[in-house]
Amino acid sequence: MKHRLAMVGFGGMANWHYDLIQRIDDLEVAGIWDIKEERREYAREKGVHVYESMEDLLADESVDLVLAATPNDVHKEIAVRAMEAGKNVVSEKPVTLCSADLAVMREASERTGKFFTVHQNRRWDEDFLTVKNVLAQGKLGEVFRIESRVHGSRGIPGDWRQEPEHGGGMVLDWGVHLLDQALLLFPNEKLETVYATLTNVTNQLCDDGFTADLGFANGIHVLVEVGTSNFISLPRWYVLGADGSAVINDFGRDGKIICATGINEGDVVPVITAAGLTKTMAPRREDTIRTEEMPWADSDIRDFYKNVMAVIEGKEEPKIKLDEVARVMRLMEAIFESAETKQVVKFEA
């Protein structure tokens, strides 16, 4: 079955969707609408059909799927209107600005019977899937701490992403991805506590970075961190288990796993520093550790749209479920609350 998708908003992310869809069988872009003439003109130059208006787009009966790829504050209006016009809807992330708005969108989906999902696409990022593999393999022993970071040094992009009324800020931008991933590390564990700090280094209106310590019921702490004034980056992932550690340095295949061999070192050679000495923090002797192979994951982001089409055809369950989307939204609200009150927020405790 063929599906035709219309895009509302034709900025950077919509272009990425456009290019992606060219590589997917049975899915084509019917056209776009953007409130900015320059983006409509850009679409025409690219050979993409441009509707006369949002109404015109929604009236196209050949379209069964609408992508909302606008600033975050208008996802809700577009999604609800599209579902009421009989379209299935994919919204860019974050789905909207708060849980109350998401409830309105879910209600529209239930009322109209239309499928509604969110492009939380970084579930398909290979660094994340590799960490899932590391956890599944169990080579690190009992895992007790996971750190997930993205570090840049450009501040927030200089568009609506700097403006709170449009849903700017890094919690709602990269945060939604990293938090979505974090909640999928242990999908059946309650997240009990949230402690977060925000930064306003290059932007006073929106957060331009954050740290969030997530305390799960299984005792594992996950640190999620986004920084945009980090001229030196810490690793993308850092995973600690009782018997070993794993690090992935970036989005590519650069990382390692070091595990204990079980060989006892005996007398440890201390590290001498200017002011003392330490055996506890001395490096391991080479034969007491070994490097394990990283279980690098492959993924195909086209599976997102393939799943969307299969759900519309009644053949699959959605890969990105609205309960999961809602949980991430509540978590982002808990992060804002924790940073504002300087308190730990009890989440699912």
Next chain:
Amino acid sequence: MKHRLAMVGFGGMANWHYDLIQRIDDLEVAGIWDIKEERREYAREKGVHVYESMEDLLADESVDLVLAATPNDVHKEIAVRAMEAGKNVVSEKPVTLCSADLAVMREASERTGKFFTVHQNRRWDEDFLTVKNVLAQGKLGEVFRIESRVHGSRGIPGDWRQEPEHGGGMVLDWGVHLLDQALLLFPNEKLETVYATLTNVTNQLCDDGFTADLGFANGIHVLVEVGTSNFISLPRWYVLGADGSAVINDFGRDGKIICATGINEGDVVPVITAAGLTKTMAPRREDTIRTEEMPWADSDIRDFYKNVMAVIEGKEEPKIKLDEVARVMRLMEAIFESAETKQVVKFEA
């Protein structure tokens, strides 16, 4: 003026003191006492005078300075007895197990008029002093976050340091050093909030690692972290300012400073990942950043004892003041409270 020091306890750290004192003019080791015959025998083999008993040591009128280098739980008793016997006292860190005990020790110092201080020696570590230099230079612009970590993979040393009744655990061990340093980064700022987590990976009785987020009144957050099941280490120091970042990888001279040049990159080349693209987290073009020289610090740990002697002679103020020692002790108690209650502790707010 010559000073003679007697050591109570002759384990690993006392040996370190012994060797250090050989390199200090006007200070000599008069002898040692240890409750373990094997340590007394070790001292005799080393040619060090061994007293007949603790009483014998305290009765030596040629001794004006006593070092308490025992397990942490007996520092208090030794220090109070030594001051009452007319000796000045240096206690190993942590000074004792709780603020109430420290108050007893301070009272003894006031009552006897004897000088009492604590060997919080890592104030002389060159990595820490280099970070102080980085802050003083101001090249990073307004600093907003500092991370201080030590990572080992051996668990807690397998002696009394594993036992709560002797003051074991990593908060009281490496923690006291890193927290002492953290409080000296901004000595005049109130520390408003403390959020901490403890680990029990290799030891269920004592913490074998911790994280502590310290929120200062100036808005700066300092993360202090000790890990003993970290087979891959994160950097010793990570300092973030609005205009640049600094990293120091270990206790030696391995680190760098990267700052913005102010050159605008214009169109950013995005990083393509398996599931998306990002300009925000894309690396900088080379001409938009520059490497700055790290202001490496030198130190001489002998200055600790030189200051102790000068204080006894009435020539200097103590470098390690009991108010500072007490503040670190309260902070360690706040860390235990935060981890236990899973709440933020208001510290000096």
